[in-house]
Amino acid sequence: MHYVSVENLSKTYADKPLFENISFNIEEGDKICLVALNGAGKSTLLKILCGIEIPDEGKVWVHKDVKVVLLDQNPAINDKRNILENIFAHEHPVLNAIKRYEQLTESGQEPDPVALAAAMQDMDELNAWHFDAKVKEILGKLNIHHLEQEVGTLSGGQKKRIALAKVLIDMDFEHRHTLLIMDEPTNHLDVQMIEWLEHYLGQEHVTLLLVTHDRYFLDNVCNEILELDNGQLYVCKGNYEKYMEQKAARLENEQASVEKARNRYRKELEWMRKQPKARSTKSKARQDAFYDWKERATQKIKQAELELQVKMTRLGGKILELKKVYKSYGDKAILKGFDYTFKRGERVGVVGKNGVGKSTFINMLLDKEAADSGKINVGETIVFGDFSQDGLLIKEDVRVIEFVKNIAEFFPLADGTKVSAAQFLQRFLFSPEKQYTYISKLSGGEKKRLQLLSILFRNPNFLVLDEPTNDLDLPTLDILEEFLADFQGCLIIVSHDRYFMDKLVDHLFVFEGDGVVRDFPGNYSQYREMEREEEKYKELEPQPVAAPKAEAAKPKTETRKLSFKEKRELETLEAEMPALEQEKTTLETAMSTGALGFEDLQRNGERIAQITALLEEKEMRWLELSEL
Template sequence: MHYVTVEGLTKSYGAAPLFENISFHIEEGDKIALVALNGTGKSTLLRILCGKEVPDSGKSWIHKDVTVVMLEQQADFNPNKSVLENIFNYSHPILQAIKNYELLTDDNQEPDLDKLTDAIARMDELNAWHFDSKVKQILGKLNIHQLDQPVGSLSGGQQKRVALAKVLIDIGFEHTHTLLIMDEPTNHLDVSMIEWLENYLDQERVTLLLVTHDRYFLDSVCNEIMEIDRQQLFIYKGNYENYLEKKAAREEMDKSSTEKARNQYRKELEWMRKQPKARTTKSKSRIDAFYDVEKRASQRLEQQQLELNVKMTRLGGKILELKKVYKSFGDLHILKGFDYTFKKGERIGVVGKNGVGKSTFLNMLMGLEPADSGKINVGETVVFGNYSQQGLIVKEDMRVIEFVKNIAEHFPLADGTKVSAAQFLQLFLFTPEKQYTFISKLSGGEKRRLFLLSLLFRNPNFLILDEPTNDLDLPTLSILEDFLLNYQGCILIVSHDRYFMDKLVDHLFVFEGDGVVRDFPGNYTQYREWEKDQDKIKEMPAPVAAAAPTATAAPVAAPLAPQKKMSFKEKRELELLEKDIADLEAEKKGIDAKMSAGDLPYEQLEPLTRRIGEVIQLLDEKSMRWLELSE
């Protein structure tokens, strides 16, 4: 089914267009990633498709049966309402039935039996139990538990997770045909959540258009990449690796074409200068062609590789030493007797679930947060470069070039030469026109890029990067990676971007919770593989103990762990799951019998094939939930 058609779309802010005369189509089942430099119109294009912005020219057509659901970077919630009220904020009958049931079966209160009976009857009537199970799965995986908490009291990251949960729940209750648009869905998610979201979107039969900087996520979820480059749209079928190969080939052709245009331009320019004022009609057509050649010849091919031999501030023998460091906030233990001595050129990744104290650990190293006990000794030659999540704090009525020149006019290189502030800005993809833009006019991603640039321009020798990849575009990430690979100082990185971590770090500090920090020798992917192996070992049955030598020896019973009592809601869910699993098994058996008969026409076979896939997936989900409750 045809979902979206975009023809000749143009949008400008100021003199230069973000994109010009772009066209594309979206078909049912497409999973498309949109990539481009920050500030070149990715979010604007998504908002145009949702009807939240209007193009300058061109048109976008969406099929009348398609519902568009969008996850924006900034969630639009009522801060005074609870998480539950914000998630279930419109009057779909199934959503309202689940909302009423969840409110009545809250573990913190005894349910009104009459109301509960009515709520269960309504759930039965609407066959809403499958959807309720799906809601629980989404909320649980995104670590959203306190549903009665006002959204205004949540952190930015928690609000982003609530917004993501709302969108995923919405697409389950919308019409059959839904276009899901997501702007940076992996921001503020830890890696286990990102991996779950990958699997969820991969399994769901959803049509998807997303903006993301997470290359593993993009590679796992998407089968097509659209790129906005120099105001034009380029489409690449396939994965991220294929996109890189095809893009490199296109840029090589563009370079060759531009060189030819420049040679032709020189000849045409000479002819133009020789022409008399009174020109013939034939000359006029050649003049028109001249301006076309001039436009092609003046194209700039953005160089997205950064090769700087940095003159780094000298780093002495003593760098950073931690001895028996303890830190906690009430019952939350962050460090318990942590010992470590940093060496020159170390590249360490810091990983762990949200809320275990990773950012606090970084602040302690820089002296911004005191330790409860122990010693943190910093070498005299250490110059920290702190890329924090707070971002750029600066007067926004200042131009980009003025901001950088206030730090220094030139950036020194190891060979004794210097790069000017303007040249350094260009290396980080700020064009001469952009350099004279006011900071207030920059996009969120461009401000992050400027913050990163200003940090590196100060020549630190110990970089501390807290979520550096959030809101950065793929070209800028490529530049940052190249810079850091050539960087001679120490690097400490907190990031949920697995691709970024795998490329840069030598080993990991894994914050396992309760003050335990594991020093893992390897990158993030290696750590995840090791972690999965450990989980398999834990799941293996314990070896059977040898028989006692004498019959009279009475076995000593091991103390049983206290079992959590099932709530009323969980008992009810377990009963319904048993019934649902039996019904699904019977349906699967019936479909198998029909399909194996071999006499069905294609128009009957196709929906049966589709349905048996859905039945198998439902059986897996419900069986897993049944096991969880049974335990």
Template structure:
């Protein structure tokens, strides 16, 4: 089914167009990633498709049966509204029934039996139990609990996860034909959530258009890449690696074409300057063609490669020593006797679930927070560069170039030469015309890029990067990675971007909770593989830090057989027994049909596929039945 047709779309802000005369199509089942520099129109294009903005020219046609659902980077909400009301705000009878049932069966509360009976009858009447199980899965995987909590009391990351849950519930509920648009869906998700979202989007077989900086997520989910570059749109089939190869080929061809056009332009310009008086038909056509040649020759080749052999601030023999460091907030233990001595040129990734103290650990390293006990000794030559999640802070609005020059006029290189502030800005994709833009006029991603640039421009020798990839575009990430690969100082990174971590870190501090920190000798992907294989294979164990005071990681908690089953779990167990019986009957019927030998292939193939689905459902529901049946 044909979902969307875009023809000749143009949109401008300020002096020049963001994109000009672009066209593309979206078919059912397409999974497309939109790639571009921050500030070149990605979010604007998404908002046009959603009907939130109008183009200057061109048309957008969306099939009348297609519903467009969008997850934005900044999500609007009513602070006084509960999570439950926000997620189930559609007002559809099924969603309302699920919301009422979930509110009545919140853990720790004794439900009103009359109301609960009516809620269960309503769920039965609307056949809402299957969708309720999907809702539970989404909320559980995104770590969303306490549905009566007010939206205004949530952190930014929690708001993003609630918005994501709402979108996934909406598309899974009733829209058979849905175009799902997602702007940076992996921001504020930990790795487990990202991996679950990858699998969920694949299984749901949605039609998808997304903007993401997470290259592993892009590769796992998308089969097509659209790039906005110099106001034009380029389309590449395949994965991210294929996109890079095809893009490089296109740029080489464009470079060759521009060079040829410039040679022709020089000849034509010389001819034009002669100003021939007799303008025959032939010379008139040549004059008319001159404008076209001039336009081709004027295309600017943006790819300016500026290699920086950085003259880093000198590092002494002593870097940072942490001795028997303890830190806790109430019952939350962050460090318990942590011992570590950093070495020159060390590259450490810091990983762990949200809320285990990763940012607090960074703040202690930087001297912004003090430990409860123990010592943190910092070498006298250390110059910190701290890129945190608060973003760019300026006292008053100023132009981009002025902001950088207030830090320093030049950036020193190892060979004794210097790079000017303007050249450094160009390296980080701020062309000359953008350098004189006021900071308040920059997009959110451009402000993040400027913040990062301003930290690197101070020439630190110990870089601390807390979620540096959030809201940065892929071209900027590529430049940042190249810069950091050549960086000779110490580097500590907290990030959920697996590709970024794999490329840059040598080992990991794994925050496991309750003060347990392990030192894993490898990158992020190797750690995730080790985690998955851990129960059945002997692997090199992460070393506890410190060995004397850190306990080994606890095994997965078994089902608490002494715990009483809640009413909600009793009801779930009853429904599971019925569902399992129904699935077993369906499987018997399907097996009989397949064994008859009379069905044509066209009918046999979907039956065989359904048998596989039924077997998987039986396994899944059988395991859940076993878990619940063990509760007393």
């Protein structure tokens, strides 16, 4: 099914052309990634497709049966509403029924029996239980709980996950014909969440257009790449490596074409200069062709690249030493007697689930937070470069050039020379016009580039990068990775970008919770592989059988009772599974008679596959509940 057609689309923003006469199509089942430099118009294009912004020229056609669902980079969340009200924000009988049922069962108190009976009756009549199970899966995998909590009390990362849950629920509810548009969906997700999201979006019925900096995510989800470059659109069928090869070949061809035009232009110029008095008798067609060759010969292949070249402060013998460091918040332990001595040129990745204390650990190294006990000794020559998640911290809105000149007028480079503030900005892809833009008007990625500039000018020899890849475009990330690979100082990276970590770190500090930090010798992919092997081993390992006396001696407090909601779910599963088994048997019997036509056989086969998947899902949940 044809979902979207874009024809000759053009858009200019603040006198800057973003794109001109671009055209492309989206078909059902397409999974497309949009790639471009920050500020090139990616987010603007997504908003035009959603009808939020209007193009200057061209047309966007969306099939009348297609619903477009957007996850914005900065999603609109109502801080005064609770989580449940934000997720089920629009009116629909099924969604309303699930919302009422969840409100009654999530309150933490015994629900009013009359209200609960009415809610359950609505769920039965609308056949909403299956969709309720989908909602539970999404909320559980994104670690969204306490649905009555007011959103205004949550962190930015939690709000982004709530917005993602809302989008996925909307898509799954309307999954027949939905175009899902996502701007940086992996920001604020830990790796387990990202891997689950990859699997979820990889389903055949999902039609997707996204912007992402995560190359593993891109390769695992998308099968087509659209690139916006200098206002033009280029299409690549394949993964990121294929796209990079195709782009390199395209730039090489463009450069060769320009060289050919220059050679031809020199010949035509010599011809035009001959016999100036008789020029009116010259071939009119050849004169016209001359100006065409001139235009082609004088064009420049714009391939702006970030230039990261800074002078690093000398590293002394003593780097950074942690001795018996303890840190906790109330009953939650972050570190328990942590010991480590950093060596020259060390590259460490910091990983773990959200909330286990990774950022607290970083803040302690940077002396932003104090340890409860123990010592953190920093070498005298150490100059930290702190690339934090907080971004740029400015007291008031200023122009880019003013912000940089407040840091310094001239910047030292690795080769011993100095450049002016304006020249240094150009190395970070800020054109002379962009340098006089207010910081508030920059895109998220442009602000990240400016933050990186403000850190590197101090010539740090110990870089601490907390989620550095968020909001950076892929071309800038490639340059940053090259710079960090050659960086001679120490490096600590906190990131959920698996590709970025794999390329740069030598070993990992794995925060496992309860103050436990494992030092793993390898990159993130190697660590995840080891985790999977450990999980397989645990599954295969025979479980010890406890002696009857020991079993009898166990205190009753170790086994918790099923909640009212779980009891109801268990009863529902016990009623649904036999009904599904019966339906499956009936369909199989009908198919074995040989009396069905092709279409009926196909329809029955599809339904049997659906029932089999449902039964597996329900049996797993039944086992979980029955073991409690």
